[in-house]
Amino acid sequence: MRVIFNEELKAVADDLDRMVQGVRKSIRGAGDALLKQDVEAAQSVIDGDIELDALEESVIDQCVKLLAKQNPVATDLRVVVSTMRLASTFERMGDLAKHVAEISRRTYPASPLPDSAKETFQQMQDFLDRTSDDLVSMLADRDAKTAERIIANDDKLDALHHNTFELALDENTDLTRQQIIDVVLIGRFLERLGDHAVSAARRVVFIVSGFNPSKEPARDEDGAIE
Amino acid sequence: MRVIFNEELKAVADDLDRMVQGVRKSIRGAGDALLKQDVEAAQSVIDGDIELDALEESVIDQCVKLLAKQNPVATDLRVVVSTMRLASTFERMGDLAKHVAEISRRTYPASPLPDSAKETFQQMQDFLDRTSDDLVSMLADRDAKTAERIIANDDKLDALHHNTFELALDENTDLTRQQIIDVVLIGRFLERLGDHAVSAARRVVFIVSGFNPSKEPARDEDGAIE
Numbered sequence: 001m002r003v004i005f006n007e008e009l010k011a012v013a014d015d016l017d018r019m020v021q022g023v024r025k026s027i028r029g030a031g032d033a034l035l036k037q038d039v040e041a042a043q044s045v046i047d048g049d050i051e052l053d054a055l056e057e058s059v060i061d062q063c064v065k066l067l068a069k070q071n072p073v074a075t076d077l078r079v080v081v082s083t084m085r086l087a088s089t090f091e092r093m094g095d096l097a098k099h100v101a102e103i104s105r106r107t108y109p110a111s112p113l114p115d116s117a118k119e120t121f122q123q124m125q126d127f128l129d130r131t132s133d134d135l136v137s138m139l140a141d142r143d144a145k146t147a148e149r150i151i152a153n154d155d156k157l158d159a160l161h162h163n164t165f166e167l168a169l170d171e172n173t174d175l176t177r178q179q180i181i182d183v184v185l186i187g188r189f190l191e192r193l194g195d196h197a198v199s200a201a202r203r204v205v206f207i208v209s210g211f212n213p214s215k216e217p218a219r220d221e222d223g224a225i226e
Numbered sequence: 227m228r229v230i231f232n233e234e235l236k237a238v239a240d241d242l243d244r245m246v247q248g249v250r251k252s253i254r255g256a257g258d259a260l261l262k263q264d265v266e267a268a269q270s271v272i273d274g275d276i277e278l279d280a281l282e283e284s285v286i287d288q289c290v291k292l293l294a295k296q297n298p299v300a301t302d303l304r305v306v307v308s309t310m311r312l313a314s315t316f317e318r319m320g321d322l323a324k325h326v327a328e329i330s331r332r333t334y335p336a337s338p339l340p341d342s343a344k345e346t347f348q349q350m351q352d353f354l355d356r357t358s359d360d361l362v363s364m365l366a367d368r369d370a371k372t373a374e375r376i377i378a379n380d381d382k383l384d385a386l387h388h389n390t391f392e393l394a395l396d397e398n399t400d401l402t403r404q405q406i407i408d409v410v411l412i413g414r415f416l417e418r419l420g421d422h423a424v425s426a427a428r429r430v431v432f433i434v435s436g437f438n439p440s441k442e443p444a445r446d447e448d449g450a451i452e
Contacts, residue, residue, distance in 0.1 A: 060307075064303060064304075064307055067293055067297075067303060067307070068297075068299045068300075068303050071293075071294075071297035073294045074294075077290060077293060077294050078290075081286075081290055081293070081310070084307070084310075085314070088311070088314075165407070168403060168407055169403050169404060169407070171403070175403075177394060177395050177397070177401075177406055178395060180403055180406050180407065181391070181394055181395070181406065181410050184407050184410055184411065185410065185414070188411070188414075
């Protein structure tokens with residue numbers, strides 16, 4: 001029984017690893033679309049989202065079957081429930097990367113970003129590229145240390161997100177209304193990617209430690225800025 | 227055993243009903259804050275969000291205990307898993323209502339909305355008020371017919387959301403940059419509230435019919451517009 005359970009759990013874990021690797025690919029591709037006007041990258045992020053959606057469905061279906069057939073308890077149950085929630089978090093991250101790719105494809109060959117905003121968005125992208133590397137290794141190793149780093153670092157992305165509002169509001173820059181809108185929406189999508197990374201990290205801390213990460217995971221703290 | 231299980235499931239269902247009633251209250255309060263400059267309503271939405279967060283935690287904890295102790299299968303398992311996901315959807319809806327309340331509080335006593343946008347946002351609010359009534363009765367009665375109506379109606383909100391971009395882009399209106407930003411963000415928050423209502427409705431269809439609502443639940447279809 002345990003052997004079967006562990007084999008089946010391993011299969012779900014492999015799909016979850018595929019999801020987080022797909023999320024990292026989508027985040028990098030969205031960055032290439034946004035900052036390098038790479039329209040092929042944009043298209044592959046948009047196309048690749050379908051695969052992330054299917055993987056989420058598959059992970060959740062497998063978890064429900066595990067719950068029905070194996071009645072896991074304690075840590076095993078924590079792993080199965082957290083795996084379902086991680087799959088939904090990664091699926092949502094794919095949506096957000098897709099939105100950035102779609103905006104970049106719409107403005108191609110121009111960038112949706114005014115020059116005055118590119119440095120801040122490059123910093124947000126660099127942050128998210130590092131974070132997505134951390135997500136992949138965190139999942140592969142069930143590494144709570146990496147998870148704690150992801151949680152601790154999120155303030156930096158929030159500060160950069162705050163800058164995007166200042167950029168959009170700066171009357172000294174000559175922005176079109178579309179540029180103002182795109183700066184604000186892309187900034188929000190990138191900041192939400194960071195929030196979801198924190199959510200995923202908290203779930204891994206929960207799996208490893210049993211400590212319930214409480215609400216902050218899904219929390220979206222930037223309302224006040226808006 | 228069944229008796230205990232059903233009693234415990236009833237307790238979770240009561241908490242979930244409390245959540246959806248709280249969501250309806252938050253949506254109405256956010257609307258009063260946004261469209262009537264009711265700053266007390268804004269504050270009570272912001273304060274009330276803490277309660278929704280706590281209820282989500284409580285619902286998920288109770289569901290995990292049910293899974294461990296009762297090993298539900300078939301429909302019962304579907305109900306427990308869907309209940310966890312519904313709780314997360316309602317918690318997120320509370321966040322979105324809070325964001326609208328926070329923006330309205332920030333601009334008080336002025337409205338964050340230019341006059342040119344108020345009619346469209348009033349229509350979005352009216353739509354969401356009706357939808358939140360539907361959510362409450364759908365949950366109380368596990369009513370798939372109401373759920374199907376919520377799913378079918380969402381196009382209307384998406385069309386209104388599309389209008390908010392046209393309002394923000396209309397060079398004939400004399401908007402400040404802050405107004406452009408607020409129109410776009412509030413429009414997005416309201417449209418996401420509708421998406422989450424559809425997600426909740428699809429989960430109820432799943433509970434009642436066993437038909438898997440597939441990806442659309444969390445789907446966020448408006449990226450192309452952005």
